[in-house]
Amino acid sequence: MISMPPSVERTTPVRPIPAEEIPLAKNSRGFFPSRFATIFGVVTIAATVIALILAAGGPLLVNHVSSDVPAGWTSVYDATPNDPASWRAQEGCNITAQGLDARGDQNQDGCGFVPSQENDLLSQGFILKATLAPDGSLKGYQAPFIAIKGGSDEVYVVFEQSGAYTVCINDCLRNTLNFTSAWHTDGFTTNSIAVEYRPGSDAQGSRIVVYANGQQIEAVAADISGNPTLVFGALREVDGIYGEALFTHLTLYSASGSSSSSGS
Amino acid sequence: MADRIFCRNCGSPVEGSGTQCRVCGAVLSSSGGPTPAAPLPEAQPQPTSGNPGQPAAPGIYPYPYAYPPYYGVYPYGQSPAAPPNTQGAGAVPAPGYPAYPQGAPLGGGSYTPYYYGYPYAYPWAYTIPVKPRPAPGETYAKVVSGIVIGAGVLSILCALLVIGLSALIAAAGQFDNLPVQDLLLVPALTGTIGGGMAIYYGIRGIMRRPSPRFRLPHPLLFVGLTAVVLVGEIVLWHLELGSGPGPSITDVPLVLLSGVLPALAILSFTSWRLRMPATRRHVVMSLLYGLTLGPLLALILEIIVSIILRLLPSGASSLSASDPVNVIRLLLEISVAAPIIEEGVKPLGALLIMPRLRTPVSAFLVGLAGGIGFDMFETTFTYIGSGQADWIQVALVRVGAGLLHGLGAGMVALGWYYFINGKGVSRRWLKGIGCMAYAVAQHGIFNASSVLVDGLPEPLHGWLNQVFYVGKLPIAVIELPFFGLDLLILVMLIFITGRLMRPWNGASGPPVPAAIPAANSPTTAEPAPLGGTVR
Numbered sequence: 001m002i003s004m005p006p007s008v009e010r011t012t013p014v015r016p017i018p019a020e021e022i023p024l025a026k027n028s029r030g031f032f033p034s035r036f037a038t039i040f041g042v043v044t045i046a047a048t049v050i051a052l053i054l055a056a057g058g059p060l061l062v063n064h065v066s067s068d069v070p071a072g073w074t075s076v077y078d079a080t081p082n083d084p085a086s087w088r089a090q091e092g093c094n095i096t097a098q099g100l101d102a103r104g105d106q107n108q109d110g111c112g113f114v115p116s117q118e119n120d121l122l123s124q125g126f127i128l129k130a131t132l133a134p135d136g137s138l139k140g141y142q143a144p145f146i147a148i149k150g151g152s153d154e155v156y157v158v159f160e161q162s163g164a165y166t167v168c169i170n171d172c173l174r175n176t177l178n179f180t181s182a183w184h185t186d187g188f189t190t191n192s193i194a195v196e197y198r199p200g201s202d203a204q205g206s207r208i209v210v211y212a213n214g215q216q217i218e219a220v221a222a223d224i225s226g227n228p229t230l231v232f233g234a235l236r237e238v239d240g241i242y243g244e245a246l247f248t249h250l251t252l253y254s255a256s257g258s259s260s261s262s263g264s
Numbered sequence: 265m266a267d268r269i270f271c272r273n274c275g276s277p278v279e280g281s282g283t284q285c286r287v288c289g290a291v292l293s294s295s296g297g298p299t300p301a302a303p304l305p306e307a308q309p310q311p312t313s314g315n316p317g318q319p320a321a322p323g324i325y326p327y328p329y330a331y332p333p334y335y336g337v338y339p340y341g342q343s344p345a346a347p348p349n350t351q352g353a354g355a356v357p358a359p360g361y362p363a364y365p366q367g368a369p370l371g372g373g374s375y376t377p378y379y380y381g382y383p384y385a386y387p388w389a390y391t392i393p394v395k396p397r398p399a400p401g402e403t404y405a406k407v408v409s410g411i412v413i414g415a416g417v418l419s420i421l422c423a424l425l426v427i428g429l430s431a432l433i434a435a436a437g438q439f440d441n442l443p444v445q446d447l448l449l450v451p452a453l454t455g456t457i458g459g460g461m462a463i464y465y466g467i468r469g470i471m472r473r474p475s476p477r478f479r480l481p482h483p484l485l486f487v488g489l490t491a492v493v494l495v496g497e498i499v500l501w502h503l504e505l506g507s508g509p510g511p512s513i514t515d516v517p518l519v520l521l522s523g524v525l526p527a528l529a530i531l532s533f534t535s536w537r538l539r540m541p542a543t544r545r546h547v548v549m550s551l552l553y554g555l556t557l558g559p560l561l562a563l564i565l566e567i568i569v570s571i572i573l574r575l576l577p578s579g580a581s582s583l584s585a586s587d588p589v590n591v592i593r594l595l596l597e598i599s600v601a602a603p604i605i606e607e608g609v610k611p612l613g614a615l616l617i618m619p620r621l622r623t624p625v626s627a628f629l630v631g632l633a634g635g636i637g638f639d640m641f642e643t644t645f646t647y648i649g650s651g652q653a654d655w656i657q658v659a660l661v662r663v664g665a666g667l668l669h670g671l672g673a674g675m676v677a678l679g680w681y682y683f684i685n686g687k688g689v690s691r692r693w694l695k696g697i698g699c700m701a702y703a704v705a706q707h708g709i710f711n712a713s714s715v716l717v718d719g720l721p722e723p724l725h726g727w728l729n730q731v732f733y734v735g736k737l738p739i740a741v742i743e744l745p746f747f748g749l750d751l752l753i754l755v756m757l758i759f760i761t762g763r764l765m766r767p768w769n770g771a772s773g774p775p776v777p778a779a780i781p782a783a784n785s786p787t788t789a790e791p792a793p794l795g796g797t798v799r
Contacts, residue, residue, distance in 0.1 A: 023538055
């Protein structure tokens with residue numbers, strides 16, 4: 001048995017350590033100091049251009065609320081909803097200079113829109129566009145709803161300031177909240193909701209189509225035949241804060257309406 | 265073969281015909297032998313050039329592996345290939361060796377086997393190849409590489425899990441939601457890309473393949489691209505006010521870039537300012553750690569601390585001046601616990617490779633990369649998507665967040681450098697603690713500000729809650745003080761990097777940094793004082 005003296009082990013040659021970098025004596029000139037930097041830079045520039053094109057082209061990929069009203073349809077209301085004659089006098093439905101301020105803690109059923117109660121403006125088809133004041137201008141939490149009541153189906157369109165929404169037919173208890181990135185959540189930008197109903201307009205039958213800030217976010221089958229009415233309101237409470245919605249402008253196009261109202 | 269030479273004291277490459285190692289300061293001239301920054305241990309190997317019998321200039325290693333012939337354990341007798349007989353019977357003794365009658369019986373007809381180990385072996389051809397002993401720190405480096413590979417595999421598995429979850433959510437029709445997309449896509453992307461790169465670099469690390477210097481494009485490129493992305497999105501936001509937005513998935517690439525590009529600008533700026541003092545492997549792995557494992561660790565720790573702090577009695581669910589316990593709890597949580605946890609976690613990737621980093625500037629840059637990765641994840645994963653259609657506002661506010669996270673992590677890594685590699689540096693413990701305390705204090709002040717502005721008295725509170733408009737895009741006035749804080753941190757970054765580079769910019773030549781500490785290493789020298797580094 002051969003034993004190895006310690007001196008042998010100690011003097012075994014050692015591979016040099018791959019050197020670590022230290023600062024360069026001088027930085028390279030130009031934007032791309034190496035091939036890696038060139039490739040990295042080109043890829044980053046390409047990614048930026050592609051991302052911008054994709055974001056710019058994004059709106060083409062979804063449906064938006066039509067600015068063209070179908071032939072024969074008429075504008076039955078296009079005004080700031082601050083005329084007391086258009087609203088049933090109820091607690092929680094405050095008529096202000098800015099429009100209809102609905103408070104959910106005072107009235108959970110919403111504020112009835114009188115023109116729709118006096119005439120059948122909805123069952124033959126309609127387009128409703130509602131503009132809301134920014135959340136930052138409210139004392140409560142912005143949580144508007146628009147309801148179509150009294151028809152074969154009752155439809156609720158509910159939004160929250162966080163971008164959460166739901167469209168429920170007859171029963172909202174079992175509905176889960178969806179989210180839309182079309183909603184302005186900053187509290188300083190106005191949001192708008194549009195609801196469109198075209199009975200039997202295509203092979204899918206009658207549908208309620210809901211838009212947030214012009215972008216289609218939901219389309220559900222619904223039949224609102226009968227004599228439905230429009231109701232505007234706010235949720236009672238969200239996260240411990242009472243719900244509120246200030247409707248600053250309403251536009252209603254109807255397939256069956258004949259009256260036209262315009263306000264401030 | 266021996267194209268490049270390396271300092272025998274620290275293993276750094278020696279460029280040109282310099283007479284002094286730029287890294288450790290060892291004198292490389294052949295006149296007086298090696299004069300390292302600190303005395304070498306006695307058992308230094310005596311490397312020579314590749315020419316047998318020709319001693320190399322002291323202090324210089326020929327590379328790669330141009331060692332003199334090694335004989336290893338050479339039993340009694342003569343090498344069959346050895347041309348001149350200097351050891352056998354009747355041999356001519358090598359110069360300086362006494363005549364030793366090997367092969368002849370010694371004392372009573374027996375002999376004692378004798379072994380000639382390097383450097384006392386025969387200076388000519390040999391027949392027994394011996395694998396060179398691992399370099400100091402090589403085993404550690406391989407262990408770290410193994411850990412990196414394991415983390416990479418784990419990262420990819422987690423990413424696949426997240427991708428599966430995304431598919432389920434998409435199938436349920438719940439995917440058109442920017443925060444959800446960010447929550448799912450960011451971990452999926454960072455997990456797959458980061459995991460893949462971790463495996464790649466881990467394998468290369470185990471193979472001991474050298475990594476090139478980390479060089480990013482000029483910071484102005486990233487600053488320009490950041491401006492293009494932000495201005496482009498502001499324009500698109502205005503256009504969509506009228507026409508309506510598109511599906512959020514088409515915004516995701518822009519969202520990711522608006523979080524990544526400013527962070528890359530900071531990394532590139534620091535790297536260029538420090539004149540690229542680290543390898544690509546170290547910087548990228550630290551960045552990827554900050555992108556993946558770092559936030560995960562921070563999240564787990566912050567949840568634990570939050571649960572503990574919520575055990576404190578408090579009557580209010582939000583900040584209220586009338587509930588001081590709640591105020592204290594919130595401040596403890598976000599301005600004490602969160603900074604300590606995050607600043608502690610972000611540079612762990614740099615800490616793992618700290619024994620391999622030999623200059624404070626390298627440690628700072630590698631640590632900063634961890635913070636930049638952390639910021640990229642936090643900004644894209646948590647913040648920007650929450651703005652939904654107004655994500656551009658969040659992106660604008662977060663544009664300087666990389667400064668806070670990057671500088672903080674760089675300072676903590678610098679602190680670790682003094683603790684681990686700073687032997688010989690005057691007051692190194694004080695400097696190390698000071699660096700870390702700065703990082704935590706900076707983060708704590710920033711976080712506390714976001715809480716305390718809510719408690720400001722009127723009319724200041726009301727004024728801060730106003731908005732100003734860029735076109736029609738509202739920006740809260742309350743964000744302006746935070747832009748000011750970002751600017752202060754940028755000034756600090758410039759100051760710190762300037763101090764770090766002072767010795768490298770000085771006319772008196774390069775500094776004498778610490779050598780890589782490695783126990784039982786024949787190349788280990790005592791770390792020399794870091795002349796002129798951060799004080």
